[in-house]
Amino acid sequence: MVTDVVATDVTVTEMVEMVRRPRVVRRADLHASVSDPAAASMNFLNEVAGRFPDAVSLAAGRPYDGFYTAHDIDRFLAVYRGHLAERGLSAAQIDRTLLQYGRTNGVIGDLIARMLATDEGIEVPSDAVMVTAGCQEAMIIALRGLCSGPDDVVLAVEPCYVGFTGAARILDIDVVPVPEAPDGLDPEAVVRVAAEVRASGRRPRALYVVPNFANPSGVSMPVPARKRLLEAAREADLLILEDDPYGLFGLDDEPRPTLKALDSDHSVIYLGSFAKSVFPGARVGFLVADQPVVDAAHHRTLLADELSTVKSMLTVNTSPIAQAVVGGMLIDSEFSLRTANRGKVEHYRTNLRTLLESLSREFGDDPRMRWNAPEGGFFAVLDVPFEADEELLEVSARDYGVLWTPMSYFYGSGGGECAIRLSCSVLEPSQVEEGVRRLGKLVRDRAS
Template sequence: MTVELRRDDLHASVCDPESASMNFLNEVAARFPDAISLAAGRPYDGFHSTDELPRYLATYLAHLAALGLTHEQRERQLLQYGRTNGYLGALIARMLVVDEDISVPERAVMVTSGCQEAMVIALRGLCARPQDVVLAVEPCYVGLTGAARLLGVEVVPVPESADGLDPETVPAVVAAVRAAGRRPRALYVVPSFANPSGASMPVAARRRLLEVAAETGLLILEDDPYGLFGLDDEPRPTLKALDTGGHVVYLGSFAKSCFPGARVGFLVADQTVVAADGGRTLLAEELSSVKSLLTVNTSPVAQAVIGGFLVEAGCSLRAAGKEKTAFYRGNLRTLLAALQRHFGDDPRVRWNAPAGGFFAVVDVPLTADEAMLETSGRDYGVLWTPMSFFYAPGSGGGRRSIRLSCSALPPDRVEEGVRRLAELVRDRAVPA
């Protein structure tokens, strides 16, 4: 007789509602392959080619040779187990100076297997006690909330405004958490063009959030996957660039700027850690113990590909990504124009107008749940993401809102997707 396990004896993350929701999106997309997906937040396929991989590898190997590594050392670096925190610290540190005016030592950089691993490592390292919690802007990227639940770390939501996180809401949440006997360790936020909302914090609010972090003793986990893709060239300094007190742990990724298949992200943690004997290290160095037990090290071959990309780009993603930025700007403008064209006369439908990024949120006169998404894919040929997926289970948040993504499609398909969505709303709207 084969072994049977009770599902309720497995860890809660196995049947986590948000993980299930992401799986559901993949299943719906597989069932309706001809539907236009305004749900997928991935980069546009036209910017990636396997033909580039040998060149990036050759460029990186030449870079290592220029640094004085012998042939045997170069072979070992790519083909053997590698340094836990990775080999790209110097290149990433240079990139941060060039693109973001962030100055950190290379030993403050940990190279991770995608930004998702960086989140897991940061949460595991910072949340040491059962009463430790992490605050997160809501609606929130499910990768963060899912990682927290995988680790058994409670996420306390901080509501987002139209302009992103309002710093003045944070102290009250911190006080309530502490009054309940728990310890708030960090606040997760995406200041620029957030996923899922598209909201972006004004510079004054970013400065104020750093003040609040100092006043409340919080670290900030800043996730910045979309900062390169503003609709204009207006300076939007990262929290890390504005941070003079060491309050920000910066999470980054090459998924959008280079390509996601490399699965290379990074964590910048330059906070000083003081041991009982007075020894002093950087947080990134301390967190290497977590990473070593999680993935041992990030693939050296994948690092080499990204390293070659950085060398060719002169360590500037902004300079190398101008074509991508122009494309995503055009697609977001196409999305917003299509919403105006197809919904502008319908007072029941409202949407925001992000200043950049991949996403917009639309409030619709229907229940935007899994059943309606199934109907949308089957009968109308268009997919989207229910905003309820980005709120705490049972909260009721986002019940009549959807997230639209414009990143993965050519502009004409974005336009057609919105037209199909308009048909769905006209046919399925709930009477007022």
């Protein structure tokens, strides 16, 4: 069959070039989360760290590498396989459990529930536990499930972990800040901000908070404030999203009950992670959502069951192999992360004490310098008498050999310009001391 040829001014060569030319996507047409300032800032921090690998990093908040070996994977996997065999599963059933698609909400929910009861006094049914691909997925699932309309917003303590604000941005959910006080979130401020949100015609659905040794501030809420926060949430008709990645790592053994352990009326959705307590590469987190859900026909389910639909469309299910590794660790430690992490706790305690002692030694005679003294965790905040921005961070890495994180990264609309977050988790104590010494030289040079 012969087709008609339409005469044009375009030559054959030009037509070939047009076909070869790559399709260009305008950045302005992409979702706002692609150009999220907080995410871009963290990317900048990673890029600077890559260009100056010899700089001491007081910026990285990841766990210490010395606690992990690849042999742990084989060991814990063998423990979990033995556990399944003891439950009567055949070899073929064990292989299917590990290698096939699994239950959307996970296969180790019962083990996590036992761990929560042992370590935290949290008593929930295993069906209330959803195993997620890291805690970041748990945040996204909770946000997507709770916020159903354009007027739904979430409240969050500020300064705030950028992973949470970034997750909300991906979902086009507005985050309304509640300023953090020196001793943690003020429950009365939560009530006030929630009322202001309602007066503006929007609906506050939940409050995000890290009660134990928060990232980035290191602040921990006193127990009376935790109890009052639960009352405030009821008054403001809010669910609480409690994130607890650092609760194991206090400077002492003083009990600090989670909000979920104090929760008597299902006001708290508990977000957990095994990144710090097992190893980050497993990418296993979880959420506990034991809130009853009632439909129009008065049929009752658990919120965790309802949220499974969101997860099934997000990641289908969390890797059963990764779950098995974490499950093996829980079995091996008799369902106690506190038992399994004794060595890590001592390391992080030593490092935080070293950081605080080094700051006192380096800046104790300078009245312009202030820093907080967290009771645990990975982070402390240093206030400085000048703007600590990305330009200064570049100078710090290149000329002084030390990295840190601008606190401005953790504010949504201004704040933290003259403060820096210091992390001590990934280093040896001697490296912490050297990092603070280098930081001291930078600060004195810049301040003078």
